[in-house]
Amino acid sequence: MSLDGSGAAASILEVSDLDVQLGGRRILDGVSFRIAPGEFTGLIGSNGAGKTTLFRVILGLQPASAGRVAIEGAAGGRSRRALGYVPQKFLIDPDVPLRARDLVGLGIDAQRLGVPLPSRTRRERVEQMLEAVDAVEFADTRVGRLSGGEQQRILIAHALISEPRLLLLDEPLANLDLRSAAEVVRLLARIAREQRIAVLISAHEINPLLPVMDRVVYLASGRAANGTTAEIIRAEVLSKLYGHHVDVLNVHGRVLIVAGAGEDTDLAGHEGMFPGAGIPS
Amino acid sequence: MSHLLSPVFAAGFFESEPVRIAAAIGTLVAVVTALVGVFTVMRGQSFAGEAFGDLGTTGGSGALLVGVGPLGGFVAGNVIAAAAMEAVGIQRSRGRDLATGIVLGAGLGLAALFLYLYGSEHSTTGTTVSILFGSIFAVASSTIGPVIGLSAAVVLITVALYRPLLLSSINSEMAAARGIPVRLVGALYLLALALAAALAALTIGTILSTALLVGPAASALRLTRRPLTAVLTAGAIGIGAMWLGILLAYDSYSWPPAKQGWPVSFFVVTIVFLVYLLAGLPEARARRRGARPAPAGERSAPGLEG
C-alpha cells in the first residue's frame, strides 16, 4: 500500500516490493518507497516492526527474499560512498586510544588506504563538524569514555563529514529525554537543509519528528504506507495498515495514535493488535 | 565374534591395561570438561581455557624443578594464574582476553626459566616437548586418586554455581539486577576452569585439554539452546571422541609409516574438529534458504550461539 507521489527523476533511495523473511517469519512484506535528494524522511513503527531489518537490507548487511533496493539508481547498494550510517547500538571499548576528534577525522576518508597526513584543511573540517554537532567541549576525550548521547553526536559527525548524500540513523532518539531528542532533530534538520543531505531516520515515536519531516514511511504488520504526514497519519490509512481500528488524535499540534474501541477487522496472517502505538512518553 | 571385529578393534584392545586406564580417565575428563566447557564457550572464555592448559606447563616445570609431583604444580600454578587474571580484573569480554594474555605471557616466561634451570642439570628438549604434547598412555596410576578427587571438586563447584552462573553468563546486567554477585560468580567459575584445565592437561595433555573444553561444548551449543541438553551432548561428544581416538591410536600401531602408532591426540582432535564443522551444517543450510541474517561485524559477543 503506497501513496507514492514523488516519481522524481533521480531518487536517492528507491525501495521496491521488498520482502524479507527471518527465521520463518515474514518481517517485511512488499515494502516500497522512494526518497528524493534532500528529503527528510521518518521511518515510523513500533519496536519489532522491522525498522532495523529494513535498514540492514538497505545497507547491504542482510539479503532480502524478494524486491530491490537502489541507491542513486545503482542496484544492490553499490554506491556506498553516498551513504552515511549511525547505528542504534554500538559499543566502543573505553580503553581504545582514539579521541572523539580522531573518530570524526576518520570519517573523512575511512575507505581509503594509507595513513592520513595531518593537514590544516583536515583539522579545520573536523573542527567545523565538531562545532556543528556541539561536541567541541569533549572533542579531546576518548570516544569510549563519553556518554551514550555524546557518542551518538560524534557518530553523526563522523557520518556527515564524508559528505554523504543519504544519511541513515537507526532510532537515534530512543534513549534520549524529550529535550535532547528535540535538539538532535533540530541539529539534523539544519545540517540536512544546509548540505542538501537526504535523511532517513527511524523512530517508534513520531512526535519529535513531526516539525521537520517531508515524508513519512509508516511500518506496521510488515507493510509500509508512505506519503506526507497529512496523507498518512490518518485513522483510515493507519487502520488499514494495522488491520485493526486505530484512532488518530490531534493534541496541540502533536499526534496521539491509539488502538480504537471498535471490532478487529480480521486480516489473514495478521498477528494481533499494536495497542497504543506512538503514545508520547 | 572377535575375528569379525578384529579389523576395527586390533588384537588385544579390550585386554590392554593402558587402554582401560586411558578409557577410564578419558571418560572422566570428557565429562568434567563438557560441564565446564559449556560455560566457557557461553562466556567467550576459550582463551582462558587454553591458557590454563599452557600454564599447566609452568606449574609442571616448576614442580619438576622443586622436585614435587606434577599434580601439585599444575594445580597451584593454575590457581595462582586465575587469581592474577582476576586481579587484572577486566570484566568486558574483549578486555578479558588481554588480561588472560598478559598473565599467560608472564607464566610462559616463567616456564621458560624453569625448564632452562631444570635443563641445566638434565636433558631438556624431550621434557619440553613431552610437557607440551603429553600422551594419555603415559599416566601414572598413582595420580588416579587425586585426579578423581579434583574432578569431583570441579563438578561440585560448577553444579553449586549452576543457576547464578548461567544467568550471569547470558546477561550479566540482568543477573546483577537480581542480586547475583556477578563478579564473585565469575571468579569462582574461573577457579573451576583453572582446576579442570589443570586436571585435563596433566592427564591427557594440553592439546586435548583445550580441545575437549572448547570443541564438544561449542558443537553442542550449535545444536541446542538448552544448557542442560548442551552439557549432556557435549559430554557424549567428548566421550565418543576419546574412545574412538583411543581405539584408532591402538589400531594404528600396525599402520605405516613406522609401525609405531599415531598419537591419540591427533585422532581425538580431528574428530572433535570434524564434529564442530558438521554441527555448523544445519545453520549454514538455513542461512542459504534466507532464513537467518549474515552476522556482519559481529565479534565475540557472549551468548548462546555456536
Added chain:
Amino acid sequence: MVNAWTVGSIVAVVAGVVGFFTVIRGSAFVAHAIPNGSFAGAAGASLIGISTLLGLGVFSLGGALAIGLLGRRGRHDVATALALVMMLALGALFLNFSVEYAPEVYSLLFGEILGISPNELVPTAVLGAVCILATAALYRPLMISSILPEVAEARGISAFRMELAFLAVLALATTMTVPVVGMLLIFSLMIGAPATARSLTDRPPVAMGLSVAVALVIVWASIAASYTTNYPVGFFVGTASAAAYACGRLYSAGGGRRVRAARREARRRAS
C-alpha cells in the same frame, strides 16, 4: 651479538606496530594461537627436510586463514581454539614420526640470542618492512572496521576482508620473530607494549609510537639480561611485558584520580 640487537630491534618495531591493532581488535588469543600452532609447521618441515622457516610461514598463514573462515560464522574464540588444537595435533603427529627432536626446539619456542647469524638479518628486515607497510596501508579502513564494524560495512569496507588481511599480517609478523623472542612469547610483546601505550595517551599515532618505544625497551632489556644471566630471552620478554602493562595501569589509575580531583576542585571554585 650485534645481530641480536639489530634483529631484536626490527622484531620490536614490528611487534609494536602490528600489536597496536592486535589490542584494538581484542585479538590477543589469535596472536598467541598462530605462532603456537605454526610450531607444527616447523616440525613437519624438518620431517620432510625443507626449511623450518618455510614450514612456519605456511602453517602461520594456514592457521590465519582457518581462523578467519571458521570465525566468520562461529564464535571467534572457539574458531581460534579449534584451529590451534588442530595445528598442534598435526604437530604431534609429525613429531611422532621424527626420529630425533631437532635441537632447535627450545630456541624456537623460547628465544635464543646467541645463535643469530648475519644472513638472517636481510630476510628479517624485508619481512618486517612488508608488515609495517601493510599495516600502514590498511590503517584507515582497519581502524574504522575494528571500532565500528557496521558503520564501516555501510561504507563498503568488508569486515571479513579486513579480518583476513589483518590475520595475514599478524601471521607474517609472528613468523619473522622466531630468531630472537621465540614463538611462544612473541604474543606477549605484541599485546604488552600496545596495552601499556594506551594507558599513557589518547591519540592513535602517539599510541602507536609509544607501543614501538615500549617494545624496543622490553626487547633491549631482555637481550641484555639474557646475555648477562644466560636465562632465556623469552623469560624476560614475558615478565617484562606483564610488568610494563602493570605500570601502565597504575599510571592511568593514578592519573585518572588526579584528573578527577582537579575537576572536582575546579567545580568547587566555580560555585
